[in-house]
Amino acid sequence: MRYARPAIAAALVGVLLFSETAGAQQDVRVTAVADFIDANVRPWLDEPAILNAVIAQNAAHAELGQAEIDDLDARWRSELSSADRPMIEAQLSNPLSLYLKGRQQAAEGLITEIFVMDNRGLNVGQSDVTSDYWQGDEAKWQKSFGTGALHIEEAERDESTQLMQSQASLPLRDPATGTVIGAITVGVNLDAL
Numbered sequence: 001m002r003y004a005r006p007a008i009a010a011a012l013v014g015v016l017l018f019s020e021t022a023g024a025q026q027d028v029r030v031t032a033v034a035d036f037i038d039a040n041v042r043p044w045l046d047e048p049a050i051l052n053a054v055i056a057q058n059a060a061h062a063e064l065g066q067a068e069i070d071d072l073d074a075r076w077r078s079e080l081s082s083a084d085r086p087m088i089e090a091q092l093s094n095p096l097s098l099y100l101k102g103r104q105q106a107a108e109g110l111i112t113e114i115f116v117m118d119n120r121g122l123n124v125g126q127s128d129v130t131s132d133y134w135q136g137d138e139a140k141w142q143k144s145f146g147t148g149a150l151h152i153e154e155a156e157r158d159e160s161t162q163l164m165q166s167q168a169s170l171p172l173r174d175p176a177t178g179t180v181i182g183a184i185t186v187g188v189n190l191d192a193l
Contacts (some may be wrong), residue, residue: 029166030152033188036110037150037168041186044103045172050116053096053125054172054182057118069120069134076133088129096125103127112158112165112187116172117141119181135185144169144183155190164190 044050064072072087079085091097100114104127115126121136135141143151153167165187172182 029155029190032193033152033166033168034150036188036193037170037186040107041170045170045184046175049096049099050172050184051175054116054118057122057124058181061118061120061122064120069122069136072122073132073134080129080131091123091126092129094125097127100125100127110189110192112161112163112189114184114186117145117183117185119145121145124182140167140169140185141183144171145180148180166190
């Protein structure tokens with residue numbers, strides 16, 4: 001038993017060092033993602049294609065209650081496994097979605113996805129199909145729209161692409177008033193940074 005203590009202490013030191021290294025790696029990733037967003041995505045935030053679409057949808061959805069939001073989200077989710085996908089197809093072919101697809105393609109693999117949300121957390125446009133239509137119950141919307149600040153999620157391996165990615169979400173502001181009107185989420189390919 002006397003000899004077990006140094007072995008346990010050495011193992012604990014190794015775990016602590018590994019944890020500090022993993023934490024440092026996460027800090028480096030967050031900084032790299034933030035730098036990428038500042039240089040490449042923030043310039044889009046004043047684009048009329050984005051702002052006008054969000055403002056229009058905010059007006060169209062101003063009277064929606066939570067039950068109606070849940071119904072829209074349920075409809076979206078049911079269409080994911082259906083050959084008949086009118087809601088999804090309409091969303092993917094709207095002008096904002098086409099604009100976002102162009103931005104994603106221009107990033108040459110650095111961006112894995114882009115989607116824009118309104119002031120309720122509902123998708124306004126996206127470069128690819130999302131797993132749900134309502135993002136308002138998720139940290140990406142709550143921590144960007146709700147706080148008016150950049151929110152970067154922890155890195156994870158995307159199951160469909162097998163790429164290490166992190167989602168960065170930013171608030172969208174009305175240029176005239178500075179009021180937060182929506183949010184944008186961008187998936188950043190960490191393997192390509």
